Amino acid sequence: MNKAQLVAQIKKKESYLCVGLDTDINKIPTHLKKTGDPVFEFNRQIIDTTYKYCVAYKPNIAFYEALGTKGWESLQKTLDYIPNDIFTIADAKRGDIGNTSKLYAKAFFETMNFDSITVAPYMGADSVTPFLEFNDKWVILLAHTSNTGSHDFQIIEDKNEKALYEAVIEKSRQWATSEQLMFVVGATQAERIGHIRSLAPDNFFLVPGVGAQGGDLEAVSKEGMNSECGLLVNSSRGIIYAGSDENFAQSAGNAASQLQNEMKGYLNKYI
Template identity: 65%
Template sequence: MNRAELFAQIQKKSSFLCVGLDPDLAKIPAHLHSEPDPIFSFCKAIIEETADYAVAYKPNIAFFEAMGPKGWETLQKVQEFIPNDIFTIADAKRGDIGNTSKLYAKAFFEQMAFDSVTVAPYMGEDSVTPFLEFEGKWVILLALTSNAGSLDFQLIKDENGKPLYQSVLEKSQGWGSPENLMYVVGATRGELIGEVRKVVPDNFFLVPGVGAQGGSLAEVAKYGMNSSCGLLVNSSRGIIYASGGLDFASAARTEAAKLQAEMRVLLETHL
């Protein structure tokens, strides 16, 4: 999916919602455990009920690969079930020396046909650019994340007072373009989203941290939205675990609809 197609979906649905699929066997409703593939049944129901409101789905690869070979089969089924006009993100956080990255890219882009994959930038250019060689595919580069441990490295300043995350943003601009390079920018960082936007005015951001982690959707839009929206705001637990009962899918739909309604207003305000 290219940038124009993604923006068209945002406009069509008045939404920039990404639903994170983090299916934990210990948390999904008990009645699904009798299904042949409980995780697939759970994800399928979530997708069916939220696809009207979501412009992206983000399976967290760890929740699938922890189940071994069957988990990879389930992941493939989930990816194939997502409607073709919805952006797909393999949340794998890969990044290694060039030939290894190339094979990671082949796995997610060719074997599984995801639109994008999250990539860690710590090993530098030759660990990222192999992912950018695939036409029509996207790298979503970790930049300023929402976890507590992000403070360990991402805000360390160099001798000129520049934090590390800004160096990552600036350096990576020469690797890709706003047509194939997004950035992970956590919602819990508030006004720092605005600082990121100053450095990369045109790129899309994948924004975790809204919902269960306490990030403000209004602040994300205030500091991060650009003329083509430029945001995919992810909610995982707040949607998929809205209920642990028989009504889990309809409860997920209700929560997704609430976020979409707020997003509609923000789009009308900022665009």
């Protein structure tokens, strides 16, 4: 999916919601465990009730690869089930020397056909650019994340008082345009998102941390939007685990609907 198509979906659905499919086999409703593929069945029902409210799905790859070959099968079935007009994100946080990154890119972009993948920038250009060699595929580079440990390294300043996350954004924008490059910017870093937007005015931001992690959707929207919206705001646990009984999928749909309705208001207010 290219940038124009993604923006069109945001306008059509009046939403910039990304639903994180962090499907934990230990947290899904008990009755699903009697099915042949509990993880896929859970995802299928979540997709059925949230699809009309979101523009992206983001499976966290760790929840699937931890289950071995069965988990990879569940992930592929989930991908195949997601409608074609939905943007897909492999939350894999890959990044290695060039030939290894090239194979990671082939795995997620060709074999599995994700639209995008999260990538760690620590090893520099030659670990990132192999992911940029695929048409209409995206790198979502970790910039300023939502976890508490983000302050261990990301805000360290060099002799010119430039923070590491600022250097990552500025340098990586030399590798690709906003047609291929997004940044992960945590919702819990809302006080910096306006500054980050000034560093990357045209790039999309993937913003985790709204919902269970306590991020402020209005602050993120106000400070982070550009003329195309420029945001994909992710909620995982707050949506997919909104309910735990046999009506779990409807509870998820209700949670997604509430977020979409709030987003509609911010789109009208800030663009």
